[in-house]
Amino acid sequence: MKPPPFDYHAPRSLGEALDTLAEVGEHGKVLAGGQSLIPMLNMRLAAPGHLVDINRLPGLADLDVEPGGVRVGALARHAQVERSERVAAVQPLLRRALRLVAHPVIRNRGTVVGSLAHADPAAELPAVLALLGGSVRLARPGAVRDVPAAAFFTGPLESAIEPGELAVSAFFPALPPRSGTAFREVARRHGDYALAGIAALVGLDDDLRVTGAAVACVSLGPVPVIVDVTEAAGHRPAAAADWAAAAQAVWERVEPEADIHATAAYRRHLAGVLAEQALRDAAREAADA
Amino acid sequence: MHEITLTVNGVVQQVAVPGRRLLSDCLRHDLGLTGTHVGCEHGVCGCCTVLLDGEPVRSCLVFAVGADGHEITTVEGLAAPDGTLSPVQRAFAECHGLQCGFCTPGFLCTVTALLRQNPAPTEEEVLEGVSGNLCRCTGYQNIVKSVHRAAEIMAEDR
Ligand SMILES: Cc1cc2nc3c(=O)[nH]c(=O)nc-3n(C[C@H](O)[C@H](O)[C@H](O)COP(=O)(O)OP(=O)(O)OC[C@H]3O[C@@H](n4cnc5c(N)ncnc54)[C@H](O)[C@@H]3O)c2cc1C
Ligand code: FES
Ligand code: FES
Numbered sequence: 001m002k003p004p005p006f007d008y009h010a011p012r013s014l015g016e017a018l019d020t021l022a023e024v025g026e027h028g029k030v031l032a033g034g035q036s037l038i039p040m041l042n043m044r045l046a047a048p049g050h051l052v053d054i055n056r057l058p059g060l061a062d063l064d065v066e067p068g069g070v071r072v073g074a075l076a077r078h079a080q081v082e083r084s085e086r087v088a089a090v091q092p093l094l095r096r097a098l099r100l101v102a103h104p105v106i107r108n109r110g111t112v113v114g115s116l117a118h119a120d121p122a123a124e125l126p127a128v129l130a131l132l133g134g135s136v137r138l139a140r141p142g143a144v145r146d147v148p149a150a151a152f153f154t155g156p157l158e159s160a161i162e163p164g165e166l167a168v169s170a171f172f173p174a175l176p177p178r179s180g181t182a183f184r185e186v187a188r189r190h191g192d193y194a195l196a197g198i199a200a201l202v203g204l205d206d207d208l209r210v211t212g213a214a215v216a217c218v219s220l221g222p223v224p225v226i227v228d229v230t231e232a233a234g235h236r237p238a239a240a241a242d243w244a245a246a247a248q249a250v251w252e253r254v255e256p257e258a259d260i261h262a263t264a265a266y267r268r269h270l271a272g273v274l275a276e277q278a279l280r281d282a283a284r285e286a287a288d289a
Numbered sequence: 290m291h292e293i294t295l296t297v298n299g300v301v302q303q304v305a306v307p308g309r310r311l312l313s314d315c316l317r318h319d320l321g322l323t324g325t326h327v328g329c330e331h332g333v334c335g336c337c338t339v340l341l342d343g344e345p346v347r348s349c350l351v352f353a354v355g356a357d358g359h360e361i362t363t364v365e366g367l368a369a370p371d372g373t374l375s376p377v378q379r380a381f382a383e384c385h386g387l388q389c390g391f392c393t394p395g396f397l398c399t400v401t402a403l404l405r406q407n408p409a410p411t412e413e414e415v416l417e418g419v420s421g422n423l424c425r426c427t428g429y430q431n432i433v434k435s436v437h438r439a440a441e442i443m444a445e446d447r
Binding site: 001003004005006007008010031034035038041042043051053055102103104105108109189190191 | 291307308309311314330331332335338344345346347349350351352354355399403416417418420421
């Protein structure tokens with residue numbers, strides 16, 4: 001259970017990091033918090049020729065909080081984002097989701113952007129980015145592009161990041177007025193990956209009628225699955241909306257797989273139960289907002 | 290090989306390591322500090338937890354070369370230089386917070402950091418705080434008791 005050998009690079013500037021990544025191309029991997037990459041190396045599930053450690057790059061740990069949303073730099077750790085009151089004020093779903101990510105000791109090292117780059121369909125943050133319609137900023141020498149969440153997650157552990165590219169930040173938009181969010185999941189032990197999880201977003205108009213409702217599903221498909229349930233819930237006051245029908249729509253839409261921890265049928269069952277709970281929580285928060 | 294400098298338990302150490310040397314192996318094999326235990330090597334068990342610049346981290350999920358220039362505290366560094374046990378160590382001894390002791394170094398480091406951040410944790414905060422460490426022997430009851438007792442000792446000492 002030791003990592004295979006690799007060439008280790010510790011660039012001191014963004015330019016140097018991008019040049020190194022461009023040079024090593026598909027043989028290179030970025031090392032951020034290492035909380036997913038190092039287990040994969042230890043288990044010999046990955047054997048990159050070059051590791052580009054970005055931990056010594058200046059400026060990448062910044063949290064840029066504006067009324068419109070939160071931009072999280074590539075070196076911002078889970079714990080740092082979780083503790084930030086400024087972040088929680090603008091986008092409370094981030095803190096809620098982060099408390100479900102692994103254990104506190106792992107959150108001290110793991111990064112938010114690393115979690116997105118890792119693109120694990122069982123992870124919480126990809127679902128949050130997808131639900132909120134956020135984006136990831138990717139850089140290579142002389143070029144920067146923003147990839148919206150809908151195009152970013154392309155498969156299990158696969159993202160739109162191309163060899164040689166560095167994810168420099170991710171943007172989580174703030175919520176419009178009169179909207180609420182919630183995150184519900186079932187895990188075998190607090191801090192473990194969820195058997196199934198649901199992040200929900202509900203928006204209301206001035207008469208507190210539902211104008212939009214959607215969920216993002218965790219561990220229920222190859223990527224974070226977004227289900228728009230606005231129609232199913234009905235254009236009714238939040239308290240009278242048909243959240244059971246909305247949950248049924250989620251139940252029908254997901255395509256979970258079985259593993260040693262849960263059957264596909266059990267995961268589908270959880271999807272329905274958690275979706276109804278999360279949508280009700282989010283609607284309540286929207287009505288109180 | 291990479292020439293690195295680590296300050297371990299207050300002592301500056303220079304060592305040459307290959308890029309793939311895990312911090313846990315560097316501490317145990319290169320520096321002879323075998324108090325840090327290694328269980329799973331993929332972040333699940335918490336046995337290898339040490340303090341990196343005061344923050345608890347999995348030493349099996351950090352490369353030694355990445356810790357170059359940083360400060361590390363292992364279980365060997367928790368007691369006072371004269372050997373007096375730290376409040377957390379005393380509490381674990383008093384409350385029988387261990388049986389075989391394999392998981393203990395990780396628990397001691399995790400709990401030391403937990404109480405530094407939150408000197409009077411609630412029951413729920415203690416459970417959350419130690420949830421990332423596995424113990425095969427004690428059933429956790431006495432470990433949880435030890436954390437509360439350590440908080441008491443620290444409050445008395447203050
Ligand atoms: C015991 C355990 C339990 C866990 N439980 C959960 C959980 O419940 N939920 C959850 O979501 N996660 C969980 N994790 C994973 C953890 O949250 C990781 O911290 C996170 O997924 C990856 O972030 P990182 O910074 O550590 O990335 P790394 O491990 O450094 O990298 C992960 C991948 O992303 C790439 N990468 C990282 N940063 C960049 C970048 N800036 N640009 C381009 N590519 C990049 C790397 O090359 C690698 O392929 C768990 C981990 C452990 C060890
Ligand atoms: S050996 Fe590091 S967490 Fe298990
Ligand atoms: S005391 Fe034996 S593993 Fe915890």
